Amino acid sequence: MSALPLSVPRRHRRGVRHTLDVRVSPYAYVAPFFLLFCAFGLFPLAYTAWVSLHEWTLLDEEQTFVGLDNFATLLTDGYFWNAAFNTLSIGVLSTAPQLLLAIWLAHLLNRPMRFQTLFRISLLLPNVTSVVAVVVIFSQLFGRDYGVINWVLSWFGAGTIDWAAGTATSHIALSTMIMWRWTGYNALIFLAAMQAVPKELYEAATLDGASSFTQLRRITVPMIRPTIVFVVIVSTIGAMQIIAEPLLFGASSGAGGGAVSGGPDRQYQTLALFVYEQGFTKFDFGYASAASWLMFLAVVLVAGINFLLTRRLKGGLG
Known part of the structure:
Protein backbone atom coordinates (compact mmCIF):
# COMPACT_ATOMS: atom_id res chain seq x y z
CA MET A 1 0.00 0.00 0.00
CA SER A 2 2.94 2.32 0.59
CA ALA A 3 3.90 2.36 -3.13
CA LEU A 4 0.53 3.73 -4.30
CA PRO A 5 1.13 7.38 -3.36
CA LEU A 6 4.41 7.30 -5.31
CA SER A 7 3.01 5.64 -8.43
CA VAL A 8 0.17 8.10 -8.85
CA PRO A 9 2.44 11.18 -9.19
CA ARG A 10 4.69 9.24 -11.56
CA ARG A 11 1.76 8.38 -13.80
CA HIS A 12 0.65 12.01 -13.56
CA ARG A 13 4.09 13.24 -14.58
CA ARG A 14 4.19 10.82 -17.51
CA GLY A 15 0.76 12.04 -18.58
CA VAL A 16 1.89 15.66 -18.44
CA ARG A 17 5.04 14.87 -20.44
CA HIS A 18 2.97 12.97 -23.00
CA THR A 19 0.54 15.88 -23.32
CA LEU A 20 3.38 18.36 -23.75
CA ASP A 21 5.07 16.09 -26.28
CA VAL A 22 1.93 15.65 -28.36
CA ARG A 23 0.45 19.14 -28.15
CA VAL A 24 3.35 21.51 -27.53
CA SER A 25 6.43 19.98 -29.16
CA PRO A 26 5.11 20.26 -32.77
CA TYR A 27 4.75 24.02 -32.29
CA ALA A 28 8.23 24.20 -30.82
CA TYR A 29 9.65 22.41 -33.86
CA VAL A 30 8.06 24.81 -36.36
CA ALA A 31 8.58 27.94 -34.23
CA PRO A 32 12.10 28.73 -35.60
CA PHE A 33 10.77 28.93 -39.15
CA PHE A 34 7.94 31.29 -38.19
CA LEU A 35 10.25 33.45 -36.09
CA LEU A 36 12.66 33.81 -39.00
CA PHE A 37 9.76 34.36 -41.39
CA CYS A 38 8.38 37.16 -39.23
CA ALA A 39 11.81 38.77 -38.90
CA PHE A 40 12.91 38.48 -42.53
CA GLY A 41 9.54 38.15 -44.31
CA LEU A 42 6.59 39.85 -42.68
CA PHE A 43 8.46 42.77 -41.10
CA PRO A 44 10.26 43.80 -44.34
CA LEU A 45 6.97 43.46 -46.21
CA ALA A 46 5.14 45.71 -43.75
CA TYR A 47 8.02 48.19 -43.58
CA THR A 48 8.17 48.36 -47.38
CA ALA A 49 4.46 49.23 -47.40
CA TRP A 50 5.19 52.09 -44.99
CA VAL A 51 8.11 53.33 -47.09
CA SER A 52 5.96 53.24 -50.24
CA LEU A 53 3.74 55.93 -48.71
CA HIS A 54 6.63 58.39 -48.44
CA GLU A 55 8.98 60.33 -50.66
CA TRP A 56 11.92 58.40 -49.28
CA THR A 57 15.42 59.17 -50.54
CA LEU A 58 18.87 59.00 -49.00
CA LEU A 59 19.48 62.68 -49.71
CA ASP A 60 16.70 63.99 -47.45
CA GLU A 61 16.93 63.95 -43.68
CA GLU A 62 13.14 63.86 -43.30
CA GLN A 63 10.88 61.64 -45.35
CA THR A 64 7.71 63.31 -46.67
CA PHE A 65 4.43 61.44 -46.39
CA VAL A 66 2.76 61.40 -49.82
CA GLY A 67 0.08 58.76 -49.36
CA LEU A 68 -0.72 56.84 -52.54
CA ASP A 69 1.03 59.30 -54.86
CA ASN A 70 3.83 56.84 -55.62
Whole structure:
Protein backbone atom coordinates (compact mmCIF):
# COMPACT_ATOMS: atom_id res chain seq x y z
CA MET A 1 0.00 0.00 0.00
CA SER A 2 2.94 2.32 0.59
CA ALA A 3 3.90 2.36 -3.13
CA LEU A 4 0.53 3.73 -4.30
CA PRO A 5 1.13 7.38 -3.36
CA LEU A 6 4.41 7.30 -5.31
CA SER A 7 3.01 5.64 -8.43
CA VAL A 8 0.17 8.10 -8.85
CA PRO A 9 2.44 11.18 -9.19
CA ARG A 10 4.69 9.24 -11.56
CA ARG A 11 1.76 8.38 -13.80
CA HIS A 12 0.65 12.01 -13.56
CA ARG A 13 4.09 13.24 -14.58
CA ARG A 14 4.19 10.82 -17.51
CA GLY A 15 0.76 12.04 -18.58
CA VAL A 16 1.89 15.66 -18.44
CA ARG A 17 5.04 14.87 -20.44
CA HIS A 18 2.97 12.97 -23.00
CA THR A 19 0.54 15.88 -23.32
CA LEU A 20 3.38 18.36 -23.75
CA ASP A 21 5.07 16.09 -26.28
CA VAL A 22 1.93 15.65 -28.36
CA ARG A 23 0.45 19.14 -28.15
CA VAL A 24 3.35 21.51 -27.53
CA SER A 25 6.43 19.98 -29.16
CA PRO A 26 5.11 20.26 -32.77
CA TYR A 27 4.75 24.02 -32.29
CA ALA A 28 8.23 24.20 -30.82
CA TYR A 29 9.65 22.41 -33.86
CA VAL A 30 8.06 24.81 -36.36
CA ALA A 31 8.58 27.94 -34.23
CA PRO A 32 12.10 28.73 -35.60
CA PHE A 33 10.77 28.93 -39.15
CA PHE A 34 7.94 31.29 -38.19
CA LEU A 35 10.25 33.45 -36.09
CA LEU A 36 12.66 33.81 -39.00
CA PHE A 37 9.76 34.36 -41.39
CA CYS A 38 8.38 37.16 -39.23
CA ALA A 39 11.81 38.77 -38.90
CA PHE A 40 12.91 38.48 -42.53
CA GLY A 41 9.54 38.15 -44.31
CA LEU A 42 6.59 39.85 -42.68
CA PHE A 43 8.46 42.77 -41.10
CA PRO A 44 10.26 43.80 -44.34
CA LEU A 45 6.97 43.46 -46.21
CA ALA A 46 5.14 45.71 -43.75
CA TYR A 47 8.02 48.19 -43.58
CA THR A 48 8.17 48.36 -47.38
CA ALA A 49 4.46 49.23 -47.40
CA TRP A 50 5.19 52.09 -44.99
CA VAL A 51 8.11 53.33 -47.09
CA SER A 52 5.96 53.24 -50.24
CA LEU A 53 3.74 55.93 -48.71
CA HIS A 54 6.63 58.39 -48.44
CA GLU A 55 8.98 60.33 -50.66
CA TRP A 56 11.92 58.40 -49.28
CA THR A 57 15.42 59.17 -50.54
CA LEU A 58 18.87 59.00 -49.00
CA LEU A 59 19.48 62.68 -49.71
CA ASP A 60 16.70 63.99 -47.45
CA GLU A 61 16.93 63.95 -43.68
CA GLU A 62 13.14 63.86 -43.30
CA GLN A 63 10.88 61.64 -45.35
CA THR A 64 7.71 63.31 -46.67
CA PHE A 65 4.43 61.44 -46.39
CA VAL A 66 2.76 61.40 -49.82
CA GLY A 67 0.08 58.76 -49.36
CA LEU A 68 -0.72 56.84 -52.54
CA ASP A 69 1.03 59.30 -54.86
CA ASN A 70 3.83 56.84 -55.62
CA PHE A 71 1.29 54.22 -56.70
CA ALA A 72 -0.62 56.72 -58.83
CA THR A 73 2.57 57.84 -60.56
CA LEU A 74 3.63 54.24 -61.05
CA LEU A 75 0.41 53.31 -62.82
CA THR A 76 1.10 56.01 -65.43
CA ASP A 77 4.79 55.16 -65.79
CA GLY A 78 5.48 53.70 -69.23
CA TYR A 79 8.74 52.14 -68.06
CA PHE A 80 6.87 50.20 -65.36
CA TRP A 81 4.37 48.76 -67.85
CA ASN A 82 7.20 47.96 -70.25
CA ALA A 83 8.91 46.00 -67.48
CA ALA A 84 5.61 44.23 -66.72
CA PHE A 85 5.24 43.22 -70.37
CA ASN A 86 8.83 41.97 -70.53
CA THR A 87 8.34 39.93 -67.36
CA LEU A 88 5.16 38.36 -68.70
CA SER A 89 6.69 37.63 -72.11
CA ILE A 90 9.87 36.06 -70.76
CA GLY A 91 7.86 34.13 -68.16
CA VAL A 92 5.50 32.61 -70.71
CA LEU A 93 8.26 31.79 -73.19
CA SER A 94 10.33 30.06 -70.52
CA THR A 95 7.71 28.41 -68.31
CA ALA A 96 5.33 26.71 -70.75
CA PRO A 97 7.94 24.85 -72.89
CA GLN A 98 9.99 24.14 -69.78
CA LEU A 99 7.18 22.28 -68.01
CA LEU A 100 6.21 20.28 -71.09
CA LEU A 101 9.83 19.25 -71.66
CA ALA A 102 10.27 18.43 -67.95
CA ILE A 103 7.27 16.08 -67.99
CA TRP A 104 8.55 14.34 -71.11
CA LEU A 105 12.07 13.92 -69.67
CA ALA A 106 10.66 12.56 -66.43
CA HIS A 107 8.52 10.10 -68.40
CA LEU A 108 11.56 8.86 -70.31
CA LEU A 109 13.66 8.49 -67.15
CA ASN A 110 10.84 6.67 -65.39
CA ARG A 111 11.26 3.73 -67.79
CA PRO A 112 13.97 1.06 -67.46
CA MET A 113 17.14 2.12 -69.26
CA ARG A 114 20.91 1.83 -68.99
CA PHE A 115 22.80 4.34 -66.83
CA GLN A 116 19.47 5.50 -65.42
CA THR A 117 20.99 6.93 -62.22
CA LEU A 118 23.64 8.82 -64.17
CA PHE A 119 21.03 10.48 -66.38
CA ARG A 120 18.89 11.39 -63.39
CA ILE A 121 21.80 12.99 -61.56
CA SER A 122 22.87 14.88 -64.68
CA LEU A 123 19.50 16.68 -64.70
CA LEU A 124 20.63 18.66 -61.66
CA LEU A 125 23.87 19.89 -63.22
CA PRO A 126 22.34 22.95 -64.94
CA ASN A 127 20.59 23.96 -61.73
CA VAL A 128 23.69 23.76 -59.53
CA THR A 129 25.81 25.63 -62.07
CA SER A 130 26.43 29.26 -61.18
CA VAL A 131 23.95 31.58 -62.86
CA VAL A 132 26.85 33.88 -63.73
CA ALA A 133 28.59 31.11 -65.66
CA VAL A 134 25.34 30.16 -67.39
CA VAL A 135 24.58 33.70 -68.56
CA VAL A 136 28.14 34.37 -69.70
CA ILE A 137 28.24 31.16 -71.74
CA PHE A 138 24.82 31.70 -73.29
CA SER A 139 25.67 35.33 -74.05
CA GLN A 140 28.59 34.04 -76.08
CA LEU A 141 26.38 31.44 -77.78
CA PHE A 142 23.92 34.19 -78.73
CA GLY A 143 26.68 36.59 -79.74
CA ARG A 144 26.01 38.71 -82.80
CA ASP A 145 29.35 38.32 -84.62
CA TYR A 146 30.89 35.07 -83.35
CA GLY A 147 27.99 33.30 -81.67
CA VAL A 148 27.39 29.62 -82.32
CA ILE A 149 23.64 30.16 -82.70
CA ASN A 150 24.09 32.64 -85.54
CA TRP A 151 26.69 30.35 -87.10
CA VAL A 152 24.23 27.44 -87.15
CA LEU A 153 21.41 29.65 -88.46
CA SER A 154 23.66 30.82 -91.28
CA TRP A 155 23.56 27.26 -92.66
CA PHE A 156 19.89 27.87 -93.43
CA GLY A 157 20.44 31.25 -95.01
CA ALA A 158 19.53 33.35 -91.98
CA GLY A 159 21.28 36.67 -91.56
CA THR A 160 23.19 37.91 -88.56
CA ILE A 161 20.87 38.40 -85.59
CA ASP A 162 21.68 40.82 -82.80
CA TRP A 163 19.96 38.85 -80.06
CA ALA A 164 20.43 41.44 -77.33
CA ALA A 165 19.19 44.38 -79.42
CA GLY A 166 15.61 43.34 -80.19
CA THR A 167 12.71 42.72 -77.83
CA ALA A 168 11.63 39.37 -79.25
CA THR A 169 15.16 38.06 -79.79
CA SER A 170 16.36 39.05 -76.31
CA HIS A 171 13.31 37.41 -74.75
CA ILE A 172 14.04 34.20 -76.66
CA ALA A 173 17.67 34.23 -75.52
CA LEU A 174 16.75 34.82 -71.87
CA SER A 175 14.00 32.20 -71.99
CA THR A 176 16.48 29.66 -73.34
CA MET A 177 18.82 30.32 -70.41
CA ILE A 178 16.01 29.93 -67.88
CA MET A 179 14.74 26.76 -69.53
CA TRP A 180 18.21 25.24 -69.51
CA ARG A 181 18.64 25.95 -65.81
CA TRP A 182 15.28 24.77 -64.50
CA THR A 183 13.98 22.05 -66.84
CA GLY A 184 16.03 19.30 -65.21
CA TYR A 185 15.09 20.39 -61.71
CA ASN A 186 11.37 20.29 -62.52
CA ALA A 187 11.85 16.98 -64.31
CA LEU A 188 13.17 15.44 -61.08
CA ILE A 189 10.11 16.70 -59.21
CA PHE A 190 7.85 15.11 -61.80
CA LEU A 191 9.95 11.95 -61.73
CA ALA A 192 9.52 11.66 -57.97
CA ALA A 193 5.76 11.91 -58.43
CA MET A 194 5.80 9.33 -61.22
CA GLN A 195 7.57 6.84 -58.94
CA ALA A 196 4.39 6.67 -56.85
CA VAL A 197 2.20 5.70 -59.82
CA PRO A 198 1.36 1.96 -59.64
CA LYS A 199 3.35 -0.03 -62.19
CA GLU A 200 0.35 -2.26 -62.80
CA LEU A 201 -1.35 0.57 -64.68
CA TYR A 202 1.50 0.76 -67.19
CA GLU A 203 1.65 -3.01 -67.54
CA ALA A 204 -2.07 -3.19 -68.28
CA ALA A 205 -1.80 -0.33 -70.77
CA THR A 206 1.10 -2.06 -72.51
CA LEU A 207 -0.92 -5.26 -72.84
CA ASP A 208 -3.74 -3.22 -74.37
CA GLY A 209 -1.31 -1.86 -76.97
CA ALA A 210 -1.09 1.71 -75.64
CA SER A 211 1.90 3.67 -76.91
CA SER A 212 4.32 5.53 -74.67
CA PHE A 213 2.70 8.87 -75.45
CA THR A 214 -0.76 7.46 -74.74
CA GLN A 215 0.42 6.15 -71.37
CA LEU A 216 1.86 9.56 -70.59
CA ARG A 217 -1.36 11.34 -71.50
CA ARG A 218 -3.86 8.85 -70.09
CA ILE A 219 -2.05 7.52 -67.02
CA THR A 220 0.93 9.61 -65.93
CA VAL A 221 -0.49 13.13 -66.26
CA PRO A 222 -3.80 12.42 -64.47
CA MET A 223 -1.99 10.59 -61.65
CA ILE A 224 0.47 13.42 -60.94
CA ARG A 225 -2.02 16.30 -61.18
CA PRO A 226 -1.24 17.71 -57.70
CA THR A 227 2.46 17.83 -58.54
CA ILE A 228 1.73 19.55 -61.85
CA VAL A 229 -0.33 22.20 -60.05
CA PHE A 230 2.49 22.74 -57.55
CA VAL A 231 5.23 23.04 -60.19
CA VAL A 232 3.14 25.36 -62.38
CA ILE A 233 2.47 27.73 -59.47
CA VAL A 234 6.08 27.73 -58.25
CA SER A 235 7.42 28.24 -61.78
CA THR A 236 4.99 31.10 -62.34
CA ILE A 237 6.12 32.82 -59.16
CA GLY A 238 9.76 32.32 -60.13
CA ALA A 239 9.14 33.73 -63.62
CA MET A 240 7.66 36.89 -62.10
CA GLN A 241 10.85 37.45 -60.09
CA ILE A 242 13.46 37.10 -62.84
CA ILE A 243 16.40 39.42 -62.22
CA ALA A 244 19.77 37.65 -62.41
CA GLU A 245 19.53 36.51 -66.04
CA PRO A 246 18.57 39.88 -67.62
CA LEU A 247 20.97 41.79 -65.35
CA LEU A 248 23.96 39.63 -66.25
CA PHE A 249 22.85 39.31 -69.87
CA GLY A 250 22.94 43.09 -70.23
CA ALA A 251 26.37 43.26 -68.59
CA SER A 252 27.94 40.50 -70.68
CA SER A 253 26.28 41.07 -74.06
CA GLY A 254 27.56 44.61 -74.52
CA ALA A 255 24.20 45.80 -75.84
CA GLY A 256 24.66 49.21 -74.27
CA GLY A 257 22.19 51.28 -72.34
CA GLY A 258 23.20 49.83 -68.97
CA ALA A 259 22.63 46.39 -67.50
CA VAL A 260 20.05 47.60 -64.97
CA SER A 261 17.92 49.34 -67.58
CA GLY A 262 17.67 46.15 -69.65
CA GLY A 263 19.29 47.39 -72.84
CA PRO A 264 19.23 50.75 -74.62
CA ASP A 265 15.47 50.52 -75.27
CA ARG A 266 14.68 48.66 -72.03
CA GLN A 267 13.78 45.71 -74.23
CA TYR A 268 14.42 43.10 -71.53
CA GLN A 269 14.07 45.02 -68.27
CA THR A 270 11.90 42.98 -65.92
CA LEU A 271 9.88 44.16 -62.92
CA ALA A 272 12.60 43.06 -60.51
CA LEU A 273 15.19 45.02 -62.51
CA PHE A 274 12.89 48.05 -62.53
CA VAL A 275 12.62 47.92 -58.72
CA TYR A 276 16.39 47.54 -58.45
CA GLU A 277 16.96 50.51 -60.76
CA GLN A 278 14.63 52.80 -58.81
CA GLY A 279 15.96 51.80 -55.41
CA PHE A 280 19.69 51.27 -55.87
CA THR A 281 20.48 53.42 -58.90
CA LYS A 282 18.16 56.40 -58.44
CA PHE A 283 17.87 55.87 -54.65
CA ASP A 284 14.14 56.61 -54.75
CA PHE A 285 13.17 54.04 -52.15
CA GLY A 286 9.57 55.23 -51.83
CA TYR A 287 8.94 54.74 -55.52
CA ALA A 288 10.85 51.45 -55.54
CA SER A 289 8.82 50.21 -52.56
CA ALA A 290 5.57 51.06 -54.34
CA ALA A 291 6.79 49.17 -57.41
CA SER A 292 7.79 46.18 -55.30
CA TRP A 293 4.36 46.10 -53.67
CA LEU A 294 2.61 46.17 -57.03
CA MET A 295 4.95 43.40 -58.12
CA PHE A 296 4.04 41.41 -55.01
CA LEU A 297 0.32 41.86 -55.69
CA ALA A 298 0.86 40.86 -59.33
CA VAL A 299 2.66 37.68 -58.23
CA VAL A 300 -0.20 36.80 -55.87
CA LEU A 301 -2.81 37.56 -58.54
CA VAL A 302 -1.07 35.60 -61.31
CA ALA A 303 -0.36 32.67 -59.00
CA GLY A 304 -4.00 32.63 -57.86
CA ILE A 305 -5.34 32.76 -61.42
CA ASN A 306 -2.86 30.08 -62.45
CA PHE A 307 -3.98 27.89 -59.55
CA LEU A 308 -7.67 28.27 -60.39
CA LEU A 309 -7.14 27.66 -64.11
CA THR A 310 -4.96 24.63 -63.48
CA ARG A 311 -7.49 23.10 -61.12
CA ARG A 312 -10.29 23.76 -63.59
CA LEU A 313 -8.42 22.41 -66.62
CA LYS A 314 -6.77 19.43 -64.97
CA GLY A 315 -10.05 17.55 -64.99
CA GLY A 316 -9.83 17.31 -68.76
CA LEU A 317 -6.24 16.09 -68.89
CA GLY A 318 -7.23 12.47 -68.47
